[in-house]
Amino acid sequence: MIDTPLIRRSLLVLGLLGAAGLSGPALADGQPTVEQVAGMQKQLADWPQLARYRADNATLPAPTAGKPRVVFYGDSITDAWGRNHNGSVFFPGKDYVNRGISGQTTAQMLVRFRQDVIDLKPAAVVILAGTNDIAGNTGEATPAMIEDNLRSMTELAKANGIKVVLASVLPASDYPWRPGREPAPKIRALNGWLQQYASQVGATYLDYYSAMDDGQGGLPKRLSADGVHPNAAGYAIMAPLAEQAVQAALAR
CATH class of the missing domain: 3.40.50.1110 (SGNH hydrolase)
Incomplete structure (x- = not known):
C-alpha cells in the first residue's frame, strides 16, 4: 500500500517533485497523481540516478x-x-x-x-x-x-x-x-x-x-x-x- 502522507512529507523535505520534473497537477483533493507517485518512488529507489548511464x-x-x-x-x-x-x-x-x-x-x-x-x-x-x-x-x-x-x-x-x-x-x-x-x-x-x-x-x-x-x-x-x-x-x-x-x- 502506498503511504501517501509519508510521500508528501518526503516531497516537502527533499523537493523531489520539482527535481524529478513531476510538477504537473495533483488530484482535486490535493493528493499526488498515480503518475507522480510512481515517479517519486522511482526517484527514492535510486536517488543519485546511477541507473541512468x-x-x-x-x-x-x-x-x-x-x-x-x-x-x-x-x-x-x-x-x-x-x-x-x-x-x-x-x-x-x-x-x-x-x-x-x-x-x-x-x-x-x-x-x-x-x-x-x-x-x-x-x-x-x-x-x-x-x-x-x-x-x-x-x-x-x-x-x-x-x-x-x-x-x-x-x-x-x-x-x-x-x-x-x-x-x-x-x-x-x-x-x-x-x-x-x-x-x-x-x-x-x-x-x-x-x-x-x-x-x-x-x-x-x-x-x-x-x-x-x-x-x-x-x-x-x-x-x-x-x-x-x-x-x-x-x-x-x-x-x-x-x-x-x-x-x-x-x-x-
Missing part, C-alpha cells in the same frame, strides 16, 4: 590514443546539450561524453562521480552544477554545502589524473518550478567562489555567465525560453567557450 557506461569503448576523452558532467543544462536541438550531435568528431541528468544537485552528482566520470577514464571533466542546489531541488543547501560537493568532485578528479574545468552557473533571475527564490545574487556569489577556487587548485574556470547575462542576472529571452535552460542560440555561445576551456585544461 549504467548501460551506456558498460558499452562505452576505452579512449583512443590522440583523442582525449572529456566528460561533460552536470544537470539538465548539460543533459539537453546536443540532444534536444534539431538532432544536433554533441561536439561532433570529439570524444566528448555527455553525463548530465536533469534536476540533479551537486550532492547527487558527487555520489555518481566515480561511476559516470572516473570509470570512463577521461583526460578532463567539465563540471557545470549548482543551480538546482540554489533552487532547493533536494532540500535547502547552504553555500558551504554546495562548495564542499564541488571541492570533493574536484579532488576526486585530480586524484585520478583528470584535469578539471569548473564552469560558472548560468544566469537565472527566477526558477519556474520554484518561483520566488531570487537566485541571481546567489549565483553570482557561487561563481565568484568557483573562479577563486579554480585558481587556487589549478583547475580551469569556464565563464559562461559573462557571455549570457542580460545585465540583471538573468538569461535573455533570445537565449532561453524559460530563463534557465539555454536554447540552440544559447548552446551556440557556450560551445566555443567550453572548447577553449577544455583545451586550456588539457594543456596544463
Whole structure:
C-alpha cells in the first residue's frame, strides 16, 4: 500500500517533485497523481540516478590514443546539450561524453562521480552544477554545502589524473518550478567562489555567465525560453567557450 502522507512529507523535505520534473497537477483533493507517485518512488529507489548511464557506461569503448576523452558532467543544462536541438550531435568528431541528468544537485552528482566520470577514464571533466542546489531541488543547501560537493568532485578528479574545468552557473533571475527564490545574487556569489577556487587548485574556470547575462542576472529571452535552460542560440555561445576551456585544461 502506498503511504501517501509519508510521500508528501518526503516531497516537502527533499523537493523531489520539482527535481524529478513531476510538477504537473495533483488530484482535486490535493493528493499526488498515480503518475507522480510512481515517479517519486522511482526517484527514492535510486536517488543519485546511477541507473541512468549504467548501460551506456558498460558499452562505452576505452579512449583512443590522440583523442582525449572529456566528460561533460552536470544537470539538465548539460543533459539537453546536443540532444534536444534539431538532432544536433554533441561536439561532433570529439570524444566528448555527455553525463548530465536533469534536476540533479551537486550532492547527487558527487555520489555518481566515480561511476559516470572516473570509470570512463577521461583526460578532463567539465563540471557545470549548482543551480538546482540554489533552487532547493533536494532540500535547502547552504553555500558551504554546495562548495564542499564541488571541492570533493574536484579532488576526486585530480586524484585520478583528470584535469578539471569548473564552469560558472548560468544566469537565472527566477526558477519556474520554484518561483520566488531570487537566485541571481546567489549565483553570482557561487561563481565568484568557483573562479577563486579554480585558481587556487589549478583547475580551469569556464565563464559562461559573462557571455549570457542580460545585465540583471538573468538569461535573455533570445537565449532561453524559460530563463534557465539555454536554447540552440544559447548552446551556440557556450560551445566555443567550453572548447577553449577544455583545451586550456588539457594543456596544463
